[in-house]
Structures are given as structure tokens and as C-alpha cells.
Amino acid sequence: MSxxxxxxxxxDFVEDYEVMVPFQALQMVGHEVHAVCPEKAAGDTCPTAVHDFEGDQTYTEKPGHNFELNHDFEDVDPADYDALVVPGGRAPEYLRTYDDVLEIVQHFFEADKPVAALCHGLQILAAADVLEGRTCTAYPALEADVIAAGGEWEDDVTCDGNLVTAQAWPDHPEWLAEFLDCLGTDVEHAEPAAADD
Known part of the structure; x- marks a missing residue:
């Protein structure tokens, strides 16, 4: 898939790194990414939250950037897309209450298209009832949610068929590499230019 x-x-309050990094990285290697949010249109923004891991019993939360959407949610036809990305943060807790969001997620699983989800994004997948028999991971506190939804829990970045999951943004390098493999993306590195003598 070129x-x-x-x-x-x-x-709103999607995790800052978990939306910004994949959005930019996937475009960097040549893919087209439509970022959408229910009840919002292209040009609208979602405030983000930075979740950090500083030695406390759970993550800390700080204000992040305003993430600008580039496509209208109401115009989304999941059949037009080759793959899905579901970032974490606080947003999945409320996004899973939208039937349209759950139906979109279900389409990608029914069509066996690549899906990359991480951290609290698995809350949406659990609500969409697509984790039965799937090996996956999420933010560690969601292990019980994944198991209750019929998933098999792993502690590491996991690729089960076309589903790629990770626990949080520190997993970006491995998570994105696995997703690019699922997409069939070849990343070519140019040879450095020879120095002039």
C-alpha cells in the first residue's frame, strides 16, 4: 500500500503526543490522514492533554496544544479509508458513547483493515465489541476492561492480525513501526550526500 x-x-482532551505524533508521522511517509471528531468540522480544534509518567501511581495531566481537525466528521464514510488510528487520553471515555464512532470502528474490523490503537483508545474498541479473542494491550489500568471485552492481555506492543496496540506514547517507535508494516509502507532512507573534497 503506497x-x-x-x-x-x-x-476533546485526546492525549497530545498520541494524536500529534501519529498524525504527523503518517503524513511524513506519504499517507493521507483525516483527523475527525464527532460534532466538529475541519478547522475546529480539540484541546489536548499531556499525560506524563513521573513516578506517581498513575499518570499526571497537563494542558497540551490545540489540535486542528482537517476533515468533517459528518462526511466520514469508513469504506473510503484503508486504516484507522485511535489515540488515547481522556477523549475515548466520552467518544465511546457515540454510536457513529462505534459503527466506524466496527467497519474496520469487519473489513479486516489495519487498526492502530493505544492507551485509553482501547476503551472505544471495547465498547465497539471488537476485542473478542484478540491479543492486545492498553494503558495498564485497562487490563480488566480488555479482559472483560474478551481480549487476551499482553504487556508489550502487540500486533494481532491487523490490530496494533500499545500502552502509551513512550511506545511510539515500535507501535508506529508495526502499524507501517501492516500498511505495507516501505520507508526508504536516502544515502547521505558525499562531502565535497
């Missing part, structure tokens, strides 16, 4: 059409589902 150039994929990828759908990214965002929402």
Missing part, C-alpha cells in the same frame, strides 16, 4: 487513506478519531 499511499493509504487513514482515518484518525480525535476528541
Amino acid at each position: 499511499r493509504a487513506q487513514i482515518l484518525l478519531i480525535a476528541g
Whole structure:
């Protein structure tokens, strides 16, 4: 798949790195990414939250950037997309209450298209009832949610068929590499230019 059409589902207080990094990285290697949010249109923004791991019993939360959406949610037809990205943060907790969001997620699983989800994004997948029999991971506190939804828990970045999951943004390098493999993306590195003598 040389150039994929990828759908990214965002929402208010999506985790900053978990939306910004895949959005930019996937475009960098040539894919087209449509970032959408229910009840919002292209040009609208979602405030983000930075979740950090500083030695406390759970993550800390700080204000992040305003993430600008580039596509209208109401115009999304999941059949037009080759793959789906579901970032974490606080957004999945409320995004999973939208039937349209759950139906979009279900389409990608029914069509066996690549899906990359991490951290609290698995809350949406659990609500969409697509984790039965799937090996996956999420933010560690969601292990019980994944198991209750019929998933098999792993502690590491996991690729089960076309589902790629990770626990949080520190997993970006491995998580994105696995997703690019699922997409069939070849990343070519140019040879450095020879120095002039």
C-alpha cells in the first residue's frame, strides 16, 4: 500500500503526543490522514492533554496544544479509508458513547483493515465489541476492561492480525513501526550526500 487513506478519531482532551505524533508521522511517509471528531468540522480544534509518567501511581495531566481537525466528521464514510488510528487520553471515555464512532470502528474490523490503537483508545474498541479473542494491550489500568471485552492481555506492543496496540506514547517507535508494516509502507532512507573534497 503506497499511499493509504487513514482515518484518525480525535476528541476533546485526546492525549497530545498520541494524536500529534501519529498524525504527523503518517503524513511524513506519504499517507493521507483525516483527523475527525464527532460534532466538529475541519478547522475546529480539540484541546489536548499531556499525560506524563513521573513516578506517581498513575499518570499526571497537563494542558497540551490545540489540535486542528482537517476533515468533517459528518462526511466520514469508513469504506473510503484503508486504516484507522485511535489515540488515547481522556477523549475515548466520552467518544465511546457515540454510536457513529462505534459503527466506524466496527467497519474496520469487519473489513479486516489495519487498526492502530493505544492507551485509553482501547476503551472505544471495547465498547465497539471488537476485542473478542484478540491479543492486545492498553494503558495498564485497562487490563480488566480488555479482559472483560474478551481480549487476551499482553504487556508489550502487540500486533494481532491487523490490530496494533500499545500502552502509551513512550511506545511510539515500535507501535508506529508495526502499524507501517501492516500498511505495507516501505520507508526508504536516502544515502547521505558525499562531502565535497
